[in-house]
Amino acid sequence: MDALYIGIDVSRDRLDVAATSPSVAAFHLPRNHDGLADLVERLKPLGAERIAVEATGGFETVVVAALAAALLPVVVVNPAQVRAFAWALGKRAKTDPIDAAVIARFAEATRPDLRPLADAETEALADLVTRRRQIVAMIGAENQRLKRASARTAKSIRRLLKALEKELTGIDQDIDDSIRRSPNWLEKVELLKSVPGIGDQIARTLIAELPELGTLDRRQIAALVGLAPWTRQSGQWRGKSFIGGGRAAVRSALYMGALLAARYNPELKAFRDRLVDQGKPKLVAIIAVARKLVTILNALIRDNQPWHELKA
Template sequence: MEKYIGIDISKATLDLYDGDKSYKVGNNREGFTFIRKLAKDKKDLVLIFEPTGVYAHSLISYCKQQHIRAVIVGSKEARDYARSIKQRSKTDKIDAKVLYRYQTQVDPSTITIPTLDTRMIRITQRRNVYDKYQHTITQLRNLIEATHKEDKTLIRSLQKQIASLEQSADTLLKEIENLLVEDEGNQTALENLQTIPGIGKKSAVALLLEFMRHPHAKSNEMVALMGLDPVLRDSGVFKGKSRISKQGGKHLRQKLYMATIVAIKHNDRLKHFYERLVSHGKPKMVALLAAMRKLLRIAFALVKNNEPYRALV
């Protein structure tokens, strides 16, 4: 009989819950050994945890070495489950209990010995730095906008910093692309994405990375993960109004926004879709957001079905 352990992972510690008792141990070999001893036979042990970046790598490696099974739950799935059981409080101890209770949602076929994909780790690390660079570039551009135009010395200094960061970001993006195309399937996916009018190489790389982060997501789930799902605002002067959730990565949404601007001019399918919404009285921004969602779904379908874009005939 399976012995489930819910684990909330932090940098230095692990919060555990085994159905009877809570524990806090170190995120280290000693802590992992403690977990191992919670079951009489390690073959019965099933760990449930979120893949919290580098903090989870040591635990995943230990599971692989010791042949311990695990269920790795995506952050969104964990949040949605917590809401479904009306668990609004959030502490490390409570999160471990929520993850323990998540066993009721587990498909037995997903209980496997986890592996650490070192290539994906390298890609993720570079992507995180790339996103930081993009965030800093945006901040510096905003500083230029807020700087008195006569202060040319300061403006030149900021522009030099932007140029340096852009060069570093381009180098990282190339490294990410090289790591991606080591897998022939990723090479094909990038090529297929770039057959969509409006999607260039940078947008293709960004989209593929996002799809790879959520390999089991469906089209609508991908829209939500990108923060493009509409949510209702129902308070005060905004009663009955809707907006996008903006839960996903801002920089990827910006790339998709720019790609959609191009697409509604040069992509017949998106152009007709956008113009039809506007002609039916939808505000242009609402129509544009709908076109962004449609473009994302098209890109997602091409990668899932391993096929290039086909224009309307």
Template sequence: MLTAEADKRKTKVVVNTAAGVQALLAWCAKHGAQPAQLHAILEPTGLYHEQAATALPQVRVSLVNPAQARDFAKALALRSKNDALDSYVLARYGQTLSPALWHPAPLHARQLRALLTRREALSKDLLRELNRKEKSQFSPSAPLVDGSIDKAIAFLREQIKQIERAIDQHIDNHPDLKQDCELLNSIPAIGPQAGNAILAVMHNRHIDSAQSLAAYLGVVPVQRQSGSSLNSCARLSKAGPSQVRATLYMAALVGTRHNPHIRALYQRLLKAGKSKKAALGAAMRKLVHLCFGVLKNRIPYQPNYAMNG
């Protein structure tokens, strides 16, 4: 805990449970800080931060990107790293920069995200079992092993079907999700997987511009240049969720053939001498902008709108 003047610093270790959060609030109150006076700065770690964040209804909460926290620590000339020091860095970050407040996504949006995450996990498990099945054909294996693999494959395929049905039903049951899904699917190259992935991102995060969405998904170019000694080619930042980016990559490939805007941009960049990799990265970014555009304007995709590539 750091006072607003940053002149008093206290630490308390609690477990990441609802009871632990209540113990922390009681400790803060003991030191004269009531919930309404607190501004909690958290570093998101997967989904583990959500329990603490949602257990602080009367406390202002902000989430700080781990990379930004590390850079801020370097700016403070802090070289060591431990839990106490990390908490101090986050407190100083909040005291100095006053980051935007975090608000939990609606329950149905978080449930959609959970369903998509589960489908992704099951798909990865299925791919592993299929690889084991393929390897077993090139090496003698016990019948029990072959049978176990076959049962696992059948089970995972059925589980994926159930999850996909649940995803479709969940979207149909919530008008805001259904309307946005229809808008996204109106874009050529945006199929169910890419559309649902973008849908989950937009409904679980506060994103107010196409540029912010592209930056979050890691499809903006970054360049390292300094004088004549450092001048690397611009590359995608590849920040944010890699699975969504992989889905966008496949969608962009389809878009270079079937989406008028994506195809025009891709061909124009190739004619300008850009590599296929760079042109495809730009196509991914354009696709993200199209997704944000239909959601913001509440109008389905228009093939002839501003056809300038």
């Protein structure tokens, strides 16, 4: 028999489920406690090769946790890749049942690897890191508004900025407390910070949002965060390679780390300068530094050695 692949489209209130086999009828359930329990019971006896759930801004987290707890082979797939796959199939319509079927076919075509999922503590830390990022973005937006605000509006903006800065301090304290309660996380933070250019916020983002760090090879970890270059060529034509996909928040953190490392890390500065001397655009050189940086950090966690010991 052909392997069975299941696709689940997750929305705020509903789960739509489809399979690659016509013998398994599509169905939908509410996204609540009873619906998740029913989902597990219905999927367990099917013996699916993979159960693919599309990342939907956090709605998928409880679904993935329920399936993983039942030891079902669940994977989270990138919605941009699924949508591109749908267009390739000629699926222009977009409804939840159609999306579930496309997700199932995407899983069948790509056969994504199963990876260990973050535990509850890591998920909680990731939520705090995400919230911190949102508050920082709000502070930036309000500061931009302040530059062109009238005197009366400026007073309101300053009050809001004061509240946001207080909230940011509280979030930072919560993140610090979480890290200190976990000796394993604390050790990883120190290992990552041993690399010049990596500070507290970048290290914490990597721990919270890239739990696979240290468990994959250098190509896999670069691809996971969207730093692996995609080659474009056809016949004699050669297009520029580009990056994309992956985890945008992690990629942004690594980009900031690369900017700092290209200034303060002697090896990575020399690497960046060599690329620029070869005629590479500065942005391309920094992205290459970010890719090299994540492979270094991956090796630090894998080998449990700080930067200077690894270099020695």
